[in-house]
Amino acid sequence: MYRVPNYTQTVSMKLSEVLADIGIDERIVMKRRRTWLLNESIININYQLRVENNLTHILGSQSEGTTTIGIDSDIDKLICYKTLPVTQDWSDWIPGENNLLMIQDNSVSPGYCLLQVLRDDAPLPLDEPLDDESDQYFFKDRTGKILFQKFYSILYK
Template sequence: MSEVLDDSGAGKDTVMGRRGTYLWRECMMMIGMKCMGQDMECFHFGSQSEGTTTPGLQSDIDFLISANDFNIMTVWEDWKSWMLNLLMLHDDTTPPQQYLLQAIQTYTPEPETSLIHGTLVTNDCGQVLLSAERGKQYIEYEDRDRGEATKNGPSVSFIPNWDVVNAFHIRKPLPEIHHWIDRCKGRPV
């Protein structure tokens, strides 16, 4: 089997080389972002960076960007002044492991009451929420000078064969994720 993988360009050395290359690319991109004054992290994921694709398959490159200037709150006590705060909400209409993000004021830990940005919408209860669809439209509009955007699911990309997803980092562990991790490790739940 190893010989077949080596012959197809998916042997151990190739896989390790690809992983190293994509880790290096992540480091270079984060250094570049810091030099431009952006507090972001970036990650390659998927078959290209994992080295699990073979030449000729023309796999796309999957890329995730996480902005660190957002504070994703799981409870009100997580609020931080002078940050962009979003409170995670979950109700009966929200699918498992998905959340609505309610906009919270920057100067005081109170819900935002007006649409202060084009990426925000109000729901039937009057809560001001971040809209993923409006977020993608905002990225497409702001970077319109880069050409036509390609949108696939949560991805908005201006680079052919790249899926670029913008995300938020949750700094607190979520119980449902720990339950899944513990289950995968074989620990009793």
């Protein structure tokens, strides 16, 4: 059975003191968390008002309240585009929709997946990009699968 060393409480107290000295105490952490939750709510209400079927989650050290002034920490946003059905199984394919199939294999880091583009007329993989303009959204992997790619990245300061 694992036992916690006797000095753990002392180290924890000293760490709390140091964090409080640089501006990270429980009050500030909770204030930052509430601020970013409010920001997230405003973004999602804005989507609803514009009748966009999206959802944003703000993650990371900013929203957790665990960053300090001067670190220049970025803001991590996860935007869910609900207009693109992502399926885990071929049987969940929806006719007439731009479906994406979730692929998790050894080539992908844990916690991540690849999104394979499927045809809208049959539950089959798309074998050619739709047009030249769609190349910014898709790429072909080494096995020939057409995959959805991250098409923009914005860092908020």
